[in-house]
Amino acid sequence: MELGDFLKGATEIGKAMGVTLKHLGKKPVTVEFPHEDIPIYPRFRGRHELRRYANGLERCIGCCLCEAACPTEAIYVEAAENDPDSPLSPGERHAKVYELNLLRCVFCGDCEEACPTEAIVLGHDFAMANYERKDFVLTKEELLNPGMPKVIIRPE
């Protein structure tokens, strides 16, 4: 009885050690985040940003369509008229206020889909932890100057 138990235990340990030995020579899958980058799929939807045209003008025209499309009411836009002498965006209209509440956002990408000028896009930044609730509301400034611009415009 006791010998039987002992042998059984020894076999189990032997099996387990076998697994260990088998993986000893293999490359580990753990990524040393944040010291190492994580591979991200091109269509990953992370923290938003507002894009500009090559000439520096904001793409956003303050049309509020993203706001209308958003299922969680995470976006707040307040539009205003452009000063013809120093416009912020092409045309007559720009966003005076653009706020995006990350605590509400479910990263569905509908805003991106709705935007007629491809201004609002979801980027690849997913490390969005913060200390204060209010810091989760991204202002227009923050959206226009993302810390980590890595945006790919999804073709669809």
Next chain:
Amino acid sequence: MTDNVTLTINEKEVSVPARTLLVDAARMAGIEIPVFCSHPKLDPVGCCRMCLVEVDGPRGTAMMASCTMPVGDGMVVRTNTEQVQTVQEANLAFILLNHPLDCPICDKGGECPLQDQTMRFGPGISQLIEPKRLAKKHYDISDTIVLDQERCVLCWRCIRYLEEWEDKPQLGLFERGNETIVDIQDGRPVDAKTGGNIIDLCPVGALTNRVSRFAYRPWEIERTPSVCMHCSVGCNVRLDSRTHQLRRIVGRENMQVNDQWICDKGRFAHAWVNDENRLAAPLLRKNGKLTPVQWNEALAYIADRITGIKEKYGADSIGAIGSGKISNESNYALQRFMRTVVGTNNIDHRDGGEVAALPTGLPALAELMKPQYGPDPQVDTVLLFGVDPSEELPILDLHLKRGILRGGVKLIIAHARKIELTRYDGPYLAYLPGGESLLLDRLIQAVQGPGMSEDESSIQTAAKLLKESENALIVYGPMAARGDDGPSVRDGLEQLAQAAGEGTRLAYAGLDGNAQGCRDMGVLPDRLPGQFPLEDASARTRLEGLWGCSISSSPGYTYKQMLDSQEMRALFVNGANPAAESPDWSASLEELELLVVTDLLPTETAQKANVVLPALGWAESDGTYTNLERRVQRAPKAVSDPKSRAAPDWMMLTHLAKQMGASWPFSDARSVTAEIARAVPAYAGLTWEALGDQGLQWDAGSAPATESSGGRTSERMPELAADNAEFPLNLVTGTVLYDGGTLFSLTDQMHGMAHGATVTLNPVDAAEFGLDPGSAVTVQSEQGQLDLTVGIDVQVQTGTAWIPESLPGAPVGALLNGSYIQRVKVEKR
């Protein structure tokens, strides 16, 4: 008109009145035909071809414009065939050829008929590869309206509105073919007082609101049905708000009041609602400075001081001024506070006890209206006596013009100024301020005079018109019947109405938004709620029973007397600004022991107050208002500023009454309305539900009869003609729509429209005094002086100087100083 015709639309039998247009018949049958140029309030033109339908005729089936085609008996119409669909798609594709892809930046987006119809009836894809036509964008055709010629679909609605309703053809089509554009005439901006209505009419975003530009999206605003408070017409409006801010005002249909039109002041001048200077906390003067305090402290202070003053000098040393700008509820609470808690009848409002008014206002606006497909006005002749609807009651002006142009209404004007409506050829009877009685005497004589006289003078013509009319209406305003002369003018008008015969009615039209309601609530020194005279013992007993206390039967001071009198020790001023009206009043307000001002903004009067209480305006609190035809209408709360501690007047007064030992059963505005319905017999049974969103007119029969002041002293003729070498001109004053008042001037975009600080003279007088337009002058009266610039206009009679009330920075009160008639001289500065 009543005979019906039967036709078939899409295999469905439809019976409609003869002469109905096909497009309307289809709408009645619940079948939608897409339109652009057709509009139920405008004459058909048939210029967009969107409404083509198949009609079977003697020569086979044809495509016809349903918006210009009247129905015929046995007509067979189809709106759903393949051919109709092809034509609709082709038409939309054609309209879109030159229409820019502006939807994301266009204020119409989301409520745009072009968007909607393209989605429903359009081809779905575009075949256009050629470049679009370019034209003027964001082009201001007035200070308040922006035109985008690229977006225009050339439907003519704006052009037709200005022609058919305003009778001011200020827009037109220019160029031809592909280049056709809408534009103003000769570079003159659209200045029609109700021009903003073309924004609501435009089926695309070609005409947009400059004041509300980019401030709203139709899908994100809250819409509250309300009424406009800028004048006593009480137009029905819709308040569009978002994030506690009033973003836009548009017209709302009420076929008893404003059709669907509103004036530009009502539409655009609303910046004051969200102005940053709005009073938001009670202020108490401490060490000479107004300091924000808690409500408790402010109310306790007032209660304490009022009790003290009442003990020391008696209740009649305390007075209150209500206002035609605040709700029935607030006015009612104010007079109840004065009559029951303080125990005095010292309560009045501007244009209150000083004006010899009549209790029931206009018979009904609908009797003057000429809707597009409605009957002609019932009134056939209108005599305007000292009212200028174009400046004072713009939508009444619109109804009158329509009545004259399409309803055969005859107009007679008696005014100190040759007002805008004199452009219609009716007799114009001029008088000088103070000369109203004189003119009336002559008019009455002419009416009573023997038969037809050969005399072609305007008095004779007017008399003839009045005598011939079957249903005449005489309308007079507060300017004509103020002060000591007031009762005699009113009696004269009554005499005239009698002399003119059976069908002639006389009506008084107050000017402020709630002028009528203010009277109905008893904000008068000699009248109780329901406009019952103080002497009326039964009315007094009824109210004493309701209020559970006794009411003094001695009349109080009028507005003017309260401000002139030296015996006043304490004054409540709600929604009025007497300090800006007269230098003397401004000084006497400082002499008071206690001045409590309740207002929206820190006015000149509020600066002098011991306590300033922040009030809520008509958009921010529930209330009822009564317009010039006795229609009680509801204005629900539409916006609220979460940071403000302002409260409605009735609520402050309820708390103040409590501090002073009276307990009122008011928990919300609805409970005040309920008590009004008990206190004012004419308002009996009136509830918010009954008012609905179209209001209710109270029955004129339930008003107390006005006692005529008996024998009229027509012998007393004022010596007006007396030449006064020192002050050669008669001062004429009055209301203008775009004045310097706070409720108007806070809308920045409209500054260019405001009446300048000018004195306007007849060219003859200007030449005599050697003055050119724009000369800087000093105007002097015995009371004071004012620096103005000169304007020249033939509208102004010779021998008079026209200076409107409350001009920006130039209060005509400096010359009048509380009086009504002054002579002035104008000298170069």
